[in-house]
Amino acid sequence: MLDYVRASTYHARLGAVKNAFTYSVDFVVTDFGPAKPSLISRNRFNLWSIWDHRHGGKRDEGQGKQWFYDLLKEKGFPVESAQLVLVTQPSYLWFHFNPVSFWVAMIDGKPCAFVAEVNSTFGQRHCYFCAHDDFRPITERDRMVADKLMHVSPFQRVEGQYIFIFGFDEKQINIRIHYENGNNGVLATLEGNRSPATSSKLAWAAIRRPFGAARVVALIHWQAVILYFKKAPFLKRQSPPETLLSEGHAKE
Template sequence: MTATLAARLADGALLHMRAHVGHARRGGLHHAFRYRVDYLLFAPEVTHQPPAFFSRNRFNLFSFYDSDHGGVRGTGTGAAWAWEKLTDSGLTRTPDMVLAFMTQPRFLGYGFNPVSFWMVLQDDTLVAVIAEVNNTFGQRHSYLCHLDQFAPMTANTQITAEKIFYVSPFQDVRGQYFFNFSLKPDRVAIRIQQIDGENGLDAGLTGRFQPLTARVILQSALARPGGALRVSFLILWHAIRLRLKGAKWRKLPPPPTHEISQ
């Protein structure tokens, strides 16, 4: 019998995903794009046997630093922060729960993640997600997604949250987010809609999992050189294109006073 995703992660699996990421603006000013990005999925509280070219808390071609996530950027506490926020929101941790994390790795020491995801699996069902959102101005805010009493979420479950964090200088900080998550043993699909009247954004992330190996890392580095640096360049490139199309620039406000909302 094939092990479940939760069991694989609990057993120390390091999974790679060549994700398809797409964005499309709502409203009168049309702008859309789609590109591929490398993501990792793993259980950060579990001991791993990393392949060549990947390290945890050390420099390498691909790497993951615990301090990059969970709390203030650069001084995060990783999984401990995630469990603290989940517990504060009423989740009772049980032995059959696995905390998974999906994020882009650092590339040659450089890291930037527009959004990463903390995912709680129980009996191989998804019961909670924390979407950890970063903007290009050094700020971070997270959105906690779950149903009442942390009931299982399916692909058809839609979680709503008020937009309170400045992500793009070309969008107002208002409106609603609508989150959909589908996590399967071999793939993931995430859809995030932001609706502000006739304006807003449709964003999606899909991909299939495969074991993270030295060969996969080298292939990814050759196919998408620069990793997170490439992502930062693409964000800048699309910002320039939007400005040339006449998009209005919104002034950067202070970040929310609290780290997480739901």
């Protein structure tokens, strides 16, 4: 299974120095199965590619889907009856960077556990595991909370909490991440409709938004320039977290 998501992402900075932007982005949802259009490949160079070593584990040392499977087994999740998928921006030609990808474990088509795989432009990665204690479905009414442990932006401290609102089904993605730190924070969203990936959709995505991940990195730095000139406090690079994975919990 491979679905294409023509998505949009919205970011709004909270606090004294405000900033907001919306960009279109191209995501895929994959179960790492064999059926793929000709313009996207797994572990092989193509116009678009999905590489196992890019996901699931330490940055650039990933184990792909096996990492998520082993993690779920360790947590006692009924993995044998689940469908495991990755929601990510595929590599474009030689370029790869994902601010965040999501591993999702579904039972009967409903998300029951997910991992937010967060990467920074500083070369760091941290993963946030979220699920109910009994692994019941996660709905958009739920608020999954995780402590922020990794330096992502030089304009935000490594403190506070993420609140994940996770909307995910066979037709669409509607994910919201609220970063809260007192009066400061960020609201980030990712939303779009899912449809089976085809070479024509992937070709049009490359024409409409060329350079893929390189474009993403350029836009991140452009927003950093805007914040710099707005005189947002700038922080030096912080030390990476000691562990790769931390656990979130449902907000009461």
